[in-house]
Amino acid sequence: MPEYTPPDFEAADREVAEALSTLKRHGLQVNFPEDVQKRLDSYILFEGDDGLFKALLPSVKNYFEYGCGKSTEYLYKYSNVNIYSVDTSQEWASKIQGLSKDKGDNRLNVKWVDVGPVIDWGTPESFVKRQNFAEYANWFWELGVDPDLVVIDGRFRVCCFLTSIKFAPVGTKILFDDYADRPSYHVAEEFLPVIDRCGRQVLFEVDSHAKEKVDDDVISGFRNVVG
Template identity: 30%
Template sequence: MKPHLDRGDVPLFNRYLARGSVYFEFGSGGSTVAAAKMKNIRRIYSVENDATWVSKVKTAVNDKDRVTIFYIEMDCGETEWGNPGSRSTYDDWVRYSRALENLSSEEALEIDLFMIDGRFRVACLLNAFARMSDAALVMFDDFSDRPFYHIVLDYFEIVERGSRMVVLKKRSVPPPDQTLIERYEKIAQ
């Protein structure tokens, strides 16, 4: 299982993964497996909404002791990749984008590398803003060609660009307000 990234972004992903020590990702898969192979990564947290996919990822990960997968049921069933199912609720979507709240404040502040590659990407990152360290870096996949995601640039600055992925760092600005976050918690992109 390999990361599902644009070919031009794989070196960028690997370079930042090699610098990290505690990794948190929204959307599991090949990125989870790659992180588990890195000896410098001492802890991995992954958020996933597809039970079948969770099973495949767990099978592919060789060092399960370092990996915690937060499975958020969203009744995916037979839908397009990662979309919430027809019986999923707004509460399910909120639990997904707020999954960082499953960790203590101390655990959240230890995270030095995030990967945004699942559903509700804008909401995930905006929700993480107040709980993440100022030094943490964020790899955001499919960012360059999806202007819808660019609202996060009000709160994060681009450190490096790949072909579709960008690496972001927090700006020294107040956190996003709850009204803005709630708007994006309703959009699965």
């Protein structure tokens, strides 16, 4: 008799979650009993608006992320992507970097930037350490690595968006989280057009025309906008 191989329920749950993400992206919502939904939640990112994010991943080798969290953990566990993430919360940065402890690889690289005491969602409590704000936006771009995808999901979002335009190669994708319902972020469209949407997220692609618009003066105008 062939050797018995137990079913991989984790992989099955992940496949179901990814199917749900695709369906939601196309306007179809499927509800499960509470116990099943709770099990699937481990694989659902951005409160379910993750269909576009997951669709982009197969073409990503190097991934930059402003603000670490559940998406970082998901990528580290279920992909071979090289991850570079920056955060203003020392607690979160340490927790996520700890995922790679004793793993013997260097795919996960998390940087904590000290912007002073932080409140909810890593927001600086004051401007006492504003001299460090630039480090948060710039850290990735000093590593000598070109990203395939940049996710804007942390603090200083408009500044980070503009910094990404300045330094990223033409053709780099930028996925901006929490964008749709926050008009303060829509200034981004003065520099690049939205090329795709998924719920609260929108996608941009760096082009040479945008690079001509973004200079240090433009970036510095948003340096202390912490949202």
